[in-house]
Amino acid sequence: MTIRDVIAFTIRALQGFWVRTMLMLTAMAIGVAAVVMLTALGEGARRFVAEQFSALGTNLLIVLPGRSETTGGPPPLLGETPRDLTLDDALELKRIPGVRRVAPVSLGNAEVSVGARNRDVLIVGTSGDYQHIRQLNISQGRFLETPDPRRMFPECVIGAEVRKQMFGIQAALGQWLRLGDRRCRVVGILGTEQHSLGVSMDEIVLVPVSLALAMFNKESLFRVLVEARSRDRLTQTKDAILNVIRSRHEGEDDVTVIAQDAVLATFDKILRALTYAVAGIAAIALAVAGVLIMNIMLIAVTQRTAEIGLLKAIGAPPRQITLLFLSEAATLSMSGAVMGWMIGEFGAWVMAQAYPDVPIGAPAWAVLAALGVALATGVLFGILPAMRAAQLDPVTALSRR
């Protein structure tokens, strides 16, 4: 039998039992579509986070108060608290040769009001370097200018949404804004739709760091963002930062310095594991489809016993019968898989439309794996029914009508 004849025979057989064919195609398609869509989602999340982090700049070091690593030795005494990470610490870091920019950050919520309008917003206290480190753009006015961050200069930069809500269609630039119990002048407005780690920059107010510390009555910074001069000197700079802080904190290593690379790598690992996990769960659907194919092929063998007997009587060797049934199982699983692939890609496209920020798309490995597994399960689970068909005794097979 030539390949073309095998294919033609298979297609006729599949058409002849079209309800069964549709059911099996659906089962296989659901399995493959699940793998494609779930990995598209997982991969999208991973790429989204990666993009967010690289938007932060690759030379970034983050200094956090307190220590997250544990070391050997006796456990810390009860009640020991880390020293504050102060503004002075941050300014001292700027003297390190490998450091280009330093942005101290203090966070808090406060009520902003203009006239009768008021609302709660996130206040970020920082310095002028923050704009460059976070790559923010300004739509009007300028960013904070803080030659000396210790001075409480009463100025602020507001997000686009804050501007809209507080000032409406009126000009905001140069207006006074009440921030908690203080007042400051709006000197700049941020461009719209900027994000930092998924947090919208549209709804924040940026003020000089000393003003924020005073408003929230705090000594300690939330963190310090440090941009190194080059990527190669990242480790060196990190050590230098630790040395400076140690010397200022009486020999204690009470800050944690993380490279954003390390954070990214961790997120990447977690999200990749998550993608594998959901792909694995979806693969169960594929295995179920495989079992279903076996079941239905076994039924087909029973249904078509007389036909198999006839094929044997008119000269089909066992090998050929095996081939015909395997080809049916393979065709079913493969077309189901291709259907599922298309459905999955469509689903991913719909999700991508719904969440344009997240780069949703199934990775090639997942598509190939899903198609491969589909074909493999189809053939694997097709072997048993095909062998059973080939081993049928033609006399008994034909004696049934």
Add this chain to the structure above:
Amino acid sequence: MIRLQGISREFLVGDQAIKAIKDIDLSLDAGEYVAIMGPSGSGKSTLLNVIGLLDRPTAGTYLLTAQDVTQLSDNEIAQVRQTKIGFVFQFFHLVPRLTAAENIALPMTLAGIPPAQRRERVTEVLESIGLSERAHHRPDQLSGGQRQRVAIARATVMNPSVILADEPTGNLDSKSGQDVLRILELLNEQGIMLLVVTHDPEIGARARRRIRIVDGAIESDIQQ
């Protein structure tokens, strides 16, 4: 052309061995027209299945065109069935989803004969059974007699030297039965050996040689 020597076929029913045919010696020559008759359960179908290589005898030797076919493997037997033997069954056994022409072409398709050659031969055979205009009908669109004629066409498409017919008219009215027998006899006149299994003495009487089987053994073998 066919030599059976001491052929037996035993079946295990439960733990009891039952001999469907016992120690049969038979020799059939090319071009013969033979009717195998007997009551139901006499073993006539088993004999036909053994001759048609659908079933293997448990004892004895079977020479088909001087070749000992009891020693062949399943694949070799399939090959012999494909080229030398044509089957006609009581229940036609057409593949329901294929058209008449496709059913007829099936043995050639299995043999891997190219489509152009298949089409030519199928047209020829369809003409000989008078069903040319029904070529693209499926079996459920054909009458019983027409189905059996398609089945005969399928049996002849590979130019076999033997046609084995197991109750070929058993499922037909007498008119279609007559037509079917006519076609089979025409093929026999062209030199193909025709072996008909039947329990109908009237049909048996048409054959030149009549073999009667009772309880798995040849009771009489009358040559006309």
